[in-house]
Amino acid sequence: MRLFESRPGDDGLPGPERALAVLALVTGTLMAVVDTTMINLALPTIAADLDVPASRAVWITNLFQVVCAAFLLVFAGISELVTRRRLYLFGIGIFVAASLGAALSRNLETLLVFRACQGLGAAATLSIGPSLYRAIFPSRLLGSALGLSALVVAGGYAAGPTLSGVILSFADWPWLFALNVPLGMCSFWLASRALPREKPRKGSFDVAGALLSMVMLASLFIAMDAVGHAVPIWQSAGWALLAVLACGGFIIRQRRAPYPLLPLSVFSEMRFTLAVSASGLAFIGQGLTFVALSFFYQEQMGFTPLETAWLFTPWPLAIMLVGPIAGRLADRINPSVLSSTGLGLLIVGLIALALVDESTGVAGSLWRTALCGIGFGLFQPPNNREMMGSLPLERSSNVSGVMSTTRTVGQSFGVAIVGAALALGWPVQVTLWLGAATTLLALLASVARMPLARRALHARRASSAGH
Template identity: 70%
Template sequence: MSRLFATRPGDDGLPGPERRLAVLALILGTLAAVVDTTMINLALPTIARDLEVSAARAVWVTNLFQIVCAAFLLVFAAVSELVSRRRLYVAGLALFVLASLGAAVSRSLEVLLVFRALQGLGAAAALSIGPSLYRSIFPTRLLGSALGLSALVVAGGYAAGPTIGGLVLSVANWPWLFALHVPLGLCALVLAWRALPREPRRVGGFDGRGALLSVAMLGTFFLAMDGVGHGTPVWQVLAWLATSLVAGVLFLRRQRRASHPLLPPSLFREPRFSMAVSASGLAFIGQGLAFVALSFLYQQEKGFSPLETAWLFTPWPLAIMLVGPLAGRLADRVNPSLLASAGLVLLLLGLVSLALLDAGAGVVDGLWRTGLCGLGFGLFQPPNNREMMSSVPRELSASASGVLSTTRTVGQSLGVALVGAFLAAGAPVQATLWVGGGACLLALVASLARVSSAGKARVGCRGSAAGAASSRPD
């Protein structure tokens, strides 16, 4: 860990001692947003009872936060160039803390939902630019290690959320879950204002029409995905999807013509970036699908208790926490595309082995298979993120960061929706795991194509250099 904060001559980014406080600000802010996602789920039955609403309405306490956060990721990535990433991160944390306090004192579902939407806005502002801030804090030689640390924080937050929620609810009521964010967020806020790098703001306009189309495209997409998972009438889901598709087409047309596009088309002209995005989205479909499918598989088909099921999930994020930093460090020394591809192979093997679980399988049978999935995902994610962030010019890193965060959220949501659709159609749970394996196989194809493309590019560069050398006068 100490090597992350050592300074060498010629390093870009912040000096070593300043990196510590800046990274701590990112870690605390990310934990506050990520832990919320899994922690609040445990409190939904209690919230429904205390506020005297149905369980179906209480679910929106979680859904609204996730939909708003996902819908504004691209928008805030673009806004950060106008106001600076430091100012946006601080503003996002401040809004998140204030909204958390408001949620803690809410005494009706309607008021609580307003503050949950504001929490989602604040989280989107912070999460949309997190990866690009790592790139500006750390020197390029340590980018993989930094993104490995980021993977550890996110995985740790997801893993710790249910445990923290359970501990708080065992001694206090649900408002304390929201109040818990206040001291954590305030610490992150002070550190961020003091330690994050100051940078010049971009001079130019903002694509307001593109922003509205982006929110419409992503917001209606997530409403449709949520509807699939909660039994919404088919016509309503199709209406949301159609709206998302129309908004998406208009958004892409707008980006080609806008003078300051929300999502610069030049991002996707770099094959390494495009294939890394494709691999990431497909891998997150597999992970999102597996997380939901395994809950049904372990409890309904294998007869495990909820506590046993919770233990069976533990190896996945634990393996990411252990392997992620190592994979990030290796990605600074070895071809990251090869590392990411190796991770996808392990993830694919893990999902296939879970799909092949027989009726008499015990806890140990599930543990090593789930651990294999986490091992593969931990080996895949930091190197792949490094490819995404390092394959584009530094001035486009905020946009690349927004794409990274949006791709992750879209992939996970699509995976969850696919499970709901398959189960609604009467398909066996293990069939959905085969679909997840298929998504990982496609991700592996994209990742291997990237390796081949990079190899050809290196050969071409060497050929050009040799030609130039031979043409020089003696």
């Protein structure tokens, strides 16, 4: 394969070592993504078996997400001190041990403890995943590598619900967690052998920045999750205020710290800042759409949860098909043109979904969802290439942490919008129009960086010709 061919002057790992390292990342990423989607579908089953109300069972998902979100930036910073290889191994080890503990849990409290540990392990691996792709692959193949990453994530999202339904049809829910153990052990073994070794950075760790980051992201996530639930408004506002205060303290700390957790200078590169903005807004649209359609398909069109999962399948399948192609093209042509085209298709798909009614039928829903997947698949790998390629190699860990945090916060904010809309009694279709509006803002950010990306592409070609 082209991805694993070596050329003179290539940075990254040699071809054969590259293949093993990628396999380690693929198995680890699949484990985390499939686990999340499987457990979401299994929540009613787990709640019934543990004899707990649904309002408490949702914390099986929420706690995982809160812990994961809170530690993304922290682990991205820690990776510079302990190396990404060691942090990845730590994350896989914690995730596997916690999965075994979750499989053996017989009450909600114990299960929640191990879900929090799973969130910790997932944060360690996901925070540095994109930067490891940059360390493994030569710069000339960065877009193709990130396209492969998008394929793996989309494949996990597509397979998770179906796999969960199949397992629960003949086995109990603990087997959903037990499945992670052999897959995680395989990923750990591969990572220990193949991930690149590097020298740790010397210097101190920004402890104050890390604490402020955790408070900021955790309180923001809790505030967004509280929106639309039967929670007093002052509680949601209190968490939001805490997030704002922690954000202000975090910014002040990053300007003064000798070794900041997230150097704010990275945002002076407008290609990076605009790509991050486009990513966050697009993920709001995607997260919003997934939740809104779940309610629409089940409550208004009468589909079962498993049938609803099948109706979503064209979205990740389209990303699996289009993402690698878009990533490969991003190595050759202006990535912002590809991203902007993808966002345009995504907007058309979201508008088409907003026009769905009870008379549309399955086929009408499927092509609309597939169009959204094609658009998102065309957008994400080139946009990720812009984020990762717009800054120096030594900032890869910081970029990776920002990418993961942007994705997590964007999706969570989309869910919060749906919760607020439902609490206010708005029709589900209104939230889909809001998703199209946020995606339009993402398109504007993407178009704004086209001249910058074009100049960067010309510079890259000139550098390649010089070599």
